Amino acid sequence: MSESVKFKFPGTQIDVEWDSRLCIHMGECGQAEGELFEGGREPWCKPDLVDLDNVVDVIERCPSGALTYETKDGSTTETVADENTLLVSYNGPYFLKGDLDIEGAGDDMPGVRYRAALCRCGKSKNKPFCDNQHENISFHDFGAVGEQGTALEITSGKLSVKALPNGPLLIDGNLSILSSSGRSAWSGTNAALCRCGASKNKPFCDGSHKTVNFDSSN
Numbered sequence: 170m171s172e173s174v175k176f177k178f179p180g181t182q183i184d185v186e187w188d189s190r191l192c193i194h195m196g197e198c199g200q201a202e203g204e205l206f207e208g209g210r211e212p213w214c215k216p217d218l219v220d221l222d223n224v225v226d227v228i229e230r231c232p233s234g235a236l237t238y239e240t241k242d243g244s245t246t247e248t249v250a251d252e253n254t255l256l257v258s259y260n261g262p263y264f265l266k267g268d269l270d271i272e273g274a275g276d277d278m279p280g281v282r283y284r285a286a287l288c289r290c291g292k293s294k295n296k297p298f299c300d301n302q303h304e305n306i307s308f309h310d311f312g313a314v315g316e317q318g319t320a321l322e323i324t325s326g327k328l329s330v331k332a333l334p335n336g337p338l339l340i341d342g343n344l345s346i347l348s349s350s351g352r353s354a355w356s357g358t359n360a361a362l363c364r365c366g367a368s369k370n371k372p373f374c375d376g377s378h379k380t381v382n383f384d385s386s387n
Contacts, residue, residue, distance in 0.1 A: 172235060174188075174189040174190060175187065175188050175195065175277070176189070176190070178212050178213070178214035178215070178216060180215070180216025180217045180224075180239055181216075181241070182217075182221050182240060183216050183221050183224050183225070183238050183239065183240045183241065183245075184216065184238065184239050184241070185214050185216050185224065185236065185237070185238050186230060186236070186237050186238070187213075187235055187236055188233070188234075188235045188236075188237075188277075188278060188280065190235075190278075190295060190298070191233045191234050191235035191278065191280065191281065191285075191286070192233060192235035192236075193233050193235075193262070193286055193301050194301070195231070195232055195233065196262055196284075197227060197231050197232065198214075198227060198231065199234065200227070200230075200315075201219065201223065201227040202219055202223050202227075203218050203219040203223070204218045204219075204377055205218055205219045205223065205224060205227065206227075209306075217378055221240070221245065222289050223281050224238060225238060225245055226245075227307070228247075229247055229283075229284075231280070231284060232264045232266075232284055232286055233280070233284065233285065233286040233298070233299070234278065234279075234280025234281040234282075234283065234285050234286075235280060235282040236277065236280065237280045237320050239281050245304065245350040247269040247283055249267060249269075249282075249283055249325070250266045250267050250268075250283070250325075251324075251325060252266075252267065252270075252324040252325060252345060253265075253266070253267030253268065253324060253325060253326070253328045253342060253343055253344045253345065254266050254267060254324075254344070254346075254347055255340075255344060255345070255346045255347065256312075256346075256347045256349070256361075257283070257289075257310075257312040257313075257314060257346065257347065257348060257370075257371070258312055258349055259310075259311060259312045259345060259386070260303060260308055260309055260310060260311075260312075261299070261303055261312075262286040262287055262288055262289055262290075262299035262303065262309075263287040263288075263289050263299075263338075263362065263372070264284075264285075264286055264288070265285045265286075265328075265330070266280075266283065266284050267283070267328050267344075268282075268283075268325065268326060268327050268328055268342075269282050269283060269284075269285060269328055269330065270282075270283060270328065270329045270330065271287075271297065271330045272329070272330065272331045272332065273297065273332065274322050281295045281298075285298065285330075286298060286299040287299060287330070287338065287364070288300070288302070288303075288333055288364060289303075289308075289310075289362070289363060289364050289366060289371075289372065290302060290303035290306060290308035290353070290358070290366040291364060291365040291366035291367070291383055292305070292306050292308075292366070292387075294387075295328070296332065296364070297332040297338065297364070297386055299321040308366060310366075310371050311349060312348055312349025312350075312372075313348055313349070313371075314346055314348045314352075314354035314372060315354075315370075316355050316373065317333070317354070317355055317356075318346070318355040318356045318357035318360075319356060319357045319358075320356060321343055321345070321356045321357070321358070323343055324343050324344070324345055324356065325343060326342055326343050327342055328340065328341070328342035328343070328344060329341040329342055332364065332385065333385075334385055334386075335378060335383050335384060335385050335386075336364075336374070336378050336383070336385070337361040337362055337363055337364055337365075337374035337378065338361070338362040338363075338364050339359075339360075339361055340359065340361075340362060341358070341360055341361075342358060342359040343356075344357065344358070344360065346360070346372065347367075361373065362374060363373040363375070363377070363378075364378075364383075365377060365381055365383035365386070366377040367380065367381045369381070383387070
């Protein structure tokens with residue numbers, strides 16, 4: 170993974186932290202109320218310009234886990250989503266939410282315990298995380314999901330994510346997969362998901378990583 174570049178923005182009640190390794194500029198921070206975030210300003214983030222609840226709300230909407238927060242009195246902490254979900258985005262990454270345990274994620278990446286954007290084009294330089302290389306290579310996939318899986322009574326709980334060397338993402342735990350339209354398309358407890366970008370059965374692995382000689386170290 171790339172070298173850590175993190176920035177802290179202190180406030181009176183709450184501190185905000187931004188991890189540039191994880192940010193893929195989805196723009197949720199730009200939708201914040203007031204002047205919490207303002208491009209071109211130094212500092213870019215001023216937590217004291219809006220109330221604490223608004224800061225928490227926009228930080229928890231950051232889909233990559235790049236933004237996190239810590240309240241000074243510890244009264245507010247991020248909690249895991251009620252359901253583990255993986256959204257297969259249109260021409261882009263997997264957006265994962267839930268009680269996440271991503272192998273290889275350091276202790277200095279607290280946001281990806283709850284939210285993460287994972288590479289599925291095969292070209293990220295920061296695998297398993299997305300770094301927007303899908304845009305540079307014109308990765309194309311509609312984000313449709315054909316398989317249905319097995320109905321689950323419980324969709325929460327710890328979700329383990331392991332990237333096999335030169336192979337797929339292995340998911341272990343209760344999970345609902347959403348198509349790019351937001352439709353709940355698949356549910357189950359185990360899945361092997363394509364991360365080489367070549368599967369003919371996306372988002373699931375079909376062994377194409379072997380055919381294309383996928384090298385997860387690049």
